Amino acid sequence: xxxxxxxxxxxxxxxxxxxxxxxxxxxxxxxxxxxxxxxxxxxxxxxxxxxxxxxxxxxxxxxxxxxxxxxxxxxxxxxxxxxxxxxxxxxxxxxxxxxxxxxxxxxxxxxxxxxxxxxxxxxxxxxxxxxxxxxxxxxxxxxxxxxxxxxxxxxxxxxxxxxxxxxxxxxxxxxx
Amino acid sequence: xxxxxxxxxxxxxxxxxxxxxxxxxxxxxxxxxxxxxxxxxxxxxxxxxxxxxxxxxxxxxxxxxxxxxxxxxxxxxxxxxxxxxxxxxxxxxxxxxxxxxxxxxxxxxxxxxxxxxxxxxxxxxxxxxxxxxxxxxxxxxxxxxxxxxxxxxxxxx
Numbered sequence: 001x002x003x004x005x006x007x008x009x010x011x012x013x014x015x016x017x018x019x020x021x022x023x024x025x026x027x028x029x030x031x032x033x034x035x036x037x038x039x040x041x042x043x044x045x046x047x048x049x050x051x052x053x054x055x056x057x058x059x060x061x062x063x064x065x066x067x068x069x070x071x072x073x074x075x076x077x078x079x080x081x082x083x084x085x086x087x088x089x090x091x092x093x094x095x096x097x098x099x100x101x102x103x104x105x106x107x108x109x110x111x112x113x114x115x116x117x118x119x120x121x122x123x124x125x126x127x128x129x130x131x132x133x134x135x136x137x138x139x140x141x142x143x144x145x146x147x148x149x150x151x152x153x154x155x156x157x158x159x160x161x162x163x164x165x166x167x168x169x170x171x172x173x174x175x176x
Numbered sequence: 177x178x179x180x181x182x183x184x185x186x187x188x189x190x191x192x193x194x195x196x197x198x199x200x201x202x203x204x205x206x207x208x209x210x211x212x213x214x215x216x217x218x219x220x221x222x223x224x225x226x227x228x229x230x231x232x233x234x235x236x237x238x239x240x241x242x243x244x245x246x247x248x249x250x251x252x253x254x255x256x257x258x259x260x261x262x263x264x265x266x267x268x269x270x271x272x273x274x275x276x277x278x279x280x281x282x283x284x285x286x287x288x289x290x291x292x293x294x295x296x297x298x299x300x301x302x303x304x305x306x307x308x309x310x311x312x313x314x315x316x317x318x319x320x321x322x323x324x325x326x327x328x329x330x331x332x333x
Contacts, residue, residue, distance in 0.1 A: 127242075
């Protein structure tokens with residue numbers, strides 16, 4: 001066998017390919033155990049109207065989007081125009097969950113950048129976030145008519161994610 | 177005279193401020209001990225190279241607070257672990273459970289070790305087989321004897 005000297009080279013190339021794949025994967029994207037599970041129940045005060053509360057149970061019967069955000073989160077600011085676009089499309093109502101934030105800061109941000117949310121629930125101490133397995137804001141969930149989480153996106157959603165993943169899924173869920 | 181009085185008074189005030197023992201860092205050392213033993217086995221999802229016990233990230237603080245409440249509610253270690261896994265997946269555990277999806281993770285290294293040993297043995301066997309041994313002729317034996325004889329004579333001299 002003449003080509004024997006090539007074996008280390010081939011092994012090396014295989015190793016490089018594996019390392020390359022490893023480098024290009026986002027370590028923050030941990031598969032969520034909540035997919036296809038019922039969205040955890042909660043009831044907290046709303047952001048704009050503290051005397052009213054919000055609970056996911058009130059969204060039963062429609063496909064909706066839960067977006068976890070905060071005014072201190074830089075990536076959320078980056079994501080905001082995409083959310084405004086999403087709200088304009090009228091595909092599904094977007095509910096915000098204002099995570100570990102100060103009311104006045106959050107309201108100021110919505111004032112400045114526009115408010116894509118039907119309403120925002122206020123999770124001041126982050127307790128709701130823990131039930132939803134939130135570890136990096138922003139995070140976005142699509143929840144179906146029966147209250148089952150069908151999709152989770154960690155990090156800012158982009159137009160690409162919106163067009164390629166979220167819109168098709170929302171359309172499909174609406175059909176069923 | 178005024179200064180002397182002040183000095184003496186401040187001396188007594190100082191005595192008072194020493195009167196308390198150092199407060200313990202935590203209210204409940206038993207809870208804290210359990211918290212540490214549980215959270216050392218968990219990954220902090222924000223800084224993934226740190227354990228939940230060691231991380232100072234905001235989320236880790238909240239999760240430790242949550243675990244503390246669960247301990248006070250009398251939950252077992254197992255219940256607390258499943259509380260975390262339900263929310264963040266097996267990824268939070270440094271020692272994920274053995275199940276079909278983690279088989280490769282758990283036994284993969286041993287499989288690779290076995291393959292390596294297999295390769296080593298087959299290589300050694302092939303190398304042994306390629307060594308050709310031939311018997312010496314009578315002539316060669318005589319030569320060797322002669323050489324050895326001259327060598328041993330040389331040593332005696």
